[in-house]
Amino acid sequence: MEYFISVVRDNYINFDGRARRKEFWAFTFFSSIFSIIALFVDSNLGLNDAIGFNIIYTLVILCPSLAVSIRRMHDINKSGWWLMLFIFVLPVIYLTCKDSDIGDNDYGSSEKYPYSNDSENDFIFDEEE
Numbered sequence: 001m002e003y004f005i006s007v008v009r010d011n012y013i014n015f016d017g018r019a020r021r022k023e024f025w026a027f028t029f030f031s032s033i034f035s036i037i038a039l040f041v042d043s044n045l046g047l048n049d050a051i052g053f054n055i056i057y058t059l060v061i062l063c064p065s066l067a068v069s070i071r072r073m074h075d076i077n078k079s080g081w082w083l084m085l086f087i088f089v090l091p092v093i094y095l096t097c098k099d100s101d102i103g104d105n106d107y108g109s110s111e112k113y114p115y116s117n118d119s120e121n122d123f124i125f126d127e128e129e
Contacts, residue, residue, distance in 0.1 A: 004030040017108045019071035074107035
């Protein structure tokens with residue numbers, strides 16, 4: 001929940017920098033839950049054909065969704081324009097699930113791997129720290 005709040009409050013229209021997988025998918029998860037709740041409220045109030053809570057929620061969350069998606073692309077050293085592949089859903093899902101680049105890239109430093117010699121297999125025998 002903290003990632004959802006962080007994206008909405010602190011990074012509402014922040015298209016610079018990087019967003020880790022954890023931040024992106026936590027935001028997506030909670031955003032989907034809130035959208036389902038808004039749909040449920042709309043259907044119970046009979047607002048299916050009118051401008052209801054779900055449409056308002058979608059319009060409010062559109063900018064942060066785009067911003068966190070672009071920052072997610074930056075985390076794997078891709079331009080935000082790669083999101084134009086949304087027509088082909090599978091490449092975008094693959095790119096959002098891909099691990100962060102190690103060290104710095106064109107869009108900033110990595111929060112997960114701040115040093116260029118880091119990797120997921122960090123403590124292998126005979127490796128110097």
